[in-house]
Amino acid sequence: MARIGYARVSSAGQDYQLQIDRLAKDGCAPIRAEKVTGAAREGRGELGAILDFIREGDELVVVRLDRLARSTRDTLNIVAELEAKGASLRVLEPEISTGGDLGRIVITTLGMVAELERSFLRERQRAGIVAAKARGAYKGRRKSVDSAAIASLLAQGLGPTAIAKHLGISRMTVYRETGGMTSTAVKTTAG
Template identity: 60%
Template sequence: MARIGYARCSAQDQSLDIQVERLKSEGCQPIRSEKVSGASRDGRTELAAVLDFIRKGDELVVVRADRLGRDTRDVLNIVHELDQRGAFLTVLDPHISTRGESGRIVLTVLGMVSQMERRFVLERQREGIQAAKAKGVYKGGTRRLDREKVLTMKADGHGTAAIAKALGCSRMQVYRIIGSEAQAPSV
């Protein structure tokens, strides 16, 4: 029986250190982590690796339920996949385990709250953007990656993982840039 830790944050400039340290202190080994949105399971390669690796009797441990996902259906699907493999989920804050039915109920409620919280954040963001546009001060988001650098490295024969590592971003970001360039109309 293994205790497998999973840590996630949404932004590249956020730190996973506190989550990873907490998982280590709980005896988790291995610990997989990634910096990617929890809005869906798309692009969450480390979570996918954990779900492929986990075996009967193993335990997936996360610090908070929202680190597992921000979509109730995704979280419940993950719990279902763990059930299918004979594994279970433990959330540290607040302590919840899917070993018992009451833990499943609490996890469902927390997943719904997390999803609602995400909708509120997005709504406030949209309202802020609309207000800034009305004042004429909105210029759009700033690009965090040098798109030309990504495309140049790709053209030079570098693989997606190598580009992501060199630029300090996720492979999914590299895939998006390469994919958007491939779909751009030629002039």
């Protein structure tokens, strides 16, 4: 029986070393870690690899349930996948395992609490942004696209695909910056 550890943080600025240390102390090997949001399963390659290769009798171990998933549905889907393979989930804080009936009930409840906590966080963030905008302190995300460079290349007759390739941005970004106008639209309006 393998005890496979999984550590996750949401952003590149965060560190999962404390989780790794706790999982190692609990006897987990191997330990997989990633820096990606827990809001959805997409893009979580390490978790996907664990779920692909976990075997009967193995145990997936996380420090806290919110490190595994942020929605009740996702939590329950992961638990169902593990159970279908004859594996189980263990959460270290608080100590819970899906190896028994009570553990599944507690995991479901904690999953709902994590999802509720996430919705409260989003609500507080939205309220903070509204308040900052009212004070004139919120400017939004800094623009990362050079509008002048796009306009210059457009004026030179380059199309959206060529501009995107030249500047290393997506074609959709070019369309957004130009309001959907292409070089032929500019020539038509100018001439």
